[in-house]
Amino acid sequence: MKLTLYHLATSRSQRILWLLEEFQLNYDLVICRQNPPNAGMQQLKQHSASAKFPTLLIQADQQQFALSESSAIAEFLQQHLHKAPAADSALEQQLQFSFWKNFADASFMPNLALKQIFAHIVQRTPLPLRPVSWCFKQGFSLGYLNQAIAAQLDSIEQHLSRHAWLAGNSFSIADILVWFPLQACAAAHPEFMRYPHCRHYLAQIESRPAFQQALRKGQWSDAQFKQYWAKAW
Structure with missing residues (x-):
């Protein structure tokens, strides 16, 4: 293959x-x-x-x-x-694995994407009408998005306070999938310092040789990533 x-x-x-x-x-x-x-x-x-x-x-x-x-x-x-790290064999870990690998793109990422969409709408609105789109963006963020993202970060933080990885004690593809939206929060969320276990978890990921090798091969730019996500908040 x-x-x-x-x-x-x-x-x-x-x-x-x-x-x-x-x-x-x-x-x-x-x-x-x-x-x-x-x-x-x-x-x-x-x-x-x-x-x-x-x-x-x-x-x-x-x-x-x-x-x-x-x-x-x-x-x-x-x-x-049959090479992918999945999860520990215990039922609890299997269930956690199933949840978190789907949580990444089904729940967590869509809220962050909405943040970006509203930011782009404001940028592309003609200047005389921009205050209207900005107020709409702020209203939606304050009324829903900020609380939803905070609740998701709280859930991840609580889970990581008890587990080394999302699916238990073993690294899995759930960790790979959740990394990107969590890293977006680390780059731009104004209160991310409130989540020490999430920050430790991201440091664990960054210490993995395969992760660093992938960053080099993929031409990853921290500066570009942070600039992009800073616009969402």
Whole structure:
């Protein structure tokens, strides 16, 4: 089986690049640029009309498939390659694993994405009307988003106060998937210092050799990441 990852630097596709490094899998990496499109972007469009990141091109038995969505890619690699760190065998850990790996993109990331959407709306509103869109953004944040994100961070903090990793004592793909939205909060949330266990957890992740190797290969930019997410708050 041949794997090719189409990757956009400093994006959610960094998680899949890290996952491939953790599994010590052989894969080809194509780094894409959107503005202006580079050769990698043009190549991706030939395989996938949606051209989403990440996209994993899977070639096996003279067939070729393009798989997008981080959670779907992670689940595929776990099920079909049997190398993915899953979770401890105990039922409690299995349940925690199932919850957290889906929590990342089904619950946590959408609230952060809404933060970005409202920030972009304000930026793109004509200047005379911008106070109106800003008030709408602030009202939605104060009335819902800020409390929702705080509750999610509280849940993660409480869990990590009792467990080394999300699925118990073993690192798993749940940790890989939750890393990105949690890192976004660490980069921009004004009260992230209130979450010491989350900060310790992120430091644990950063100490992993595969994580550092993936950052280098994926051309990750901390400065760009922080600048992007700072606009959301």
